Amino acid sequence: MTSAGNPAPTLDAAIRAAFPDLAGTYLDVSARGPLPLAARRAAEAMLLSQATGAIAKADWFDMAERVRRKAAAMLSVAPQDIAFTKNASDGLNMVGAALRLKAGDRIVVAPAFEHPNNVLPWLWQAETNGAELVQIAPSQGEDVEDAIIAAIDDRTRLVAVTSIDFASGRRTDLHRIGTVCRARGVFLLVDAAQSAGVLAEDMSVLPVDGWATAAQKGLLGLYGLGLLYVNPAWMDRLRPVFLARFSVDMAEANEAAGPEGGWQLKPNAGRFEVGNHNFVALAALEASLDLLALVGRAEVERRATSAAATLRAGIADLGLPLLPLAEAHRGHIVSVGDAIGSGHDSTDTPWINALSIAIREAGVVHSVRRGVLRLSTHVHALPEVVARALQSIEDWQRKTMR
DSSP, rough: OOSSSSSSHHHHHHHHHOOTTOSSSOOTTTTOOOHHHHHHHHHHHHHHHHHHTOOHHHHHHHHHHHHHOOOOOOSSSGHHHHHEEEEEHHHHHHHHHHOOHHHHHHHHOOOSOOOOOGGGHHHHHHHOEEEEEEOOOTTTTOHHHHHHHOOOOOEEEEEEEESSTTTOOBBBOOOHHHHHHHHHOOOOEOOTTTTTSSOOOOOOTSSOSEEEEEESSSTTOTOOEEEEEOOOGGGGGGGOOOGGGGGGEEOOOTTTOGGGGGGGEEEEEEEEEEEOOOOHHHHHHHHHHHHHHHOOOHHHHHHHHHHOOOOOHHHHHHOBBBBBOGGGGGGGGEEESSSSSOOOOOSOOOHHHHHHHHHHHEEEEEEEEEEEEEEEEOOOOOHHHHHHHHHHHHHHHHHHHH
């Protein structure tokens, strides 16, 4: 898809062709990603095969293993280090429970920078197992990373962080936190719901022990499917709470074979899989992973963050407030507002509500989260998409100043 002269126009054309059904100005990947045409067709083909009774389940299992290999390649890990889950929350809970935390063990998390689904599991661990939850609240001007690292001690077993804050768009320095965790023997678990498929996350470089995500955002897939990566160095210390046929190895390979002939826990991430997969969602995800691989993970990140940077600069030029983010912590999410507040889909700040309504009417798909207006980009956010969004914001501003 590239040429020696200027590959960008060719790649731009391929990206436009991948999303022919996408209407309006879509900047809401942080809520859900747009579904590529190839992914929709792949899902429809799976549904049709069941509707007509033309089901070849062995082929479905083969497809699942292809997806596993492609997801592993995206992260630079071995296929056996990837498990299929229902969503990011499913993966986070699986690993948290498998650590078998007990009284005296400490969990470190910074709730103000996390989605509730990366806080509630740890509150539950504290309540049910007696683990101690250390809730970090950085002081004014203190980096989240500094505060988390300062809280790690000899009793810390787990640090849970997000790769990107879903509201502010702040990108976590996973390498910095992970380096300390690895030196202290602490499990670093990452909620990658906002980064997967958008950022180039290389687990051969990042000192991350667990990574959980859902398919419907940056992976451009469907609801009801997630990916879980687990560092194989930890596998022997992780005891899953649930067990089913797919979680174990048996003498007989058939999926309905019983344990009479002997069984053992799978030595890899497969131990976390407890049943048949969401094959329709896997078929869609395979097509989306192929698109992301075509563009290239570094180029995907470059395009998404470049589009966000253009949005950020254009909004700043209009004089509207943006949540302040140091350059190193910027990603593909741009949050418009004075400060993090409250509100989901709407906010207590009148001008943000007015702006949200106006640009939505102009076809700009976006979200309001924790009181700020959130614009999030991906490969589909080509220059014309960004230009339309900025024009819609400028049009609203001009009308309000009359």
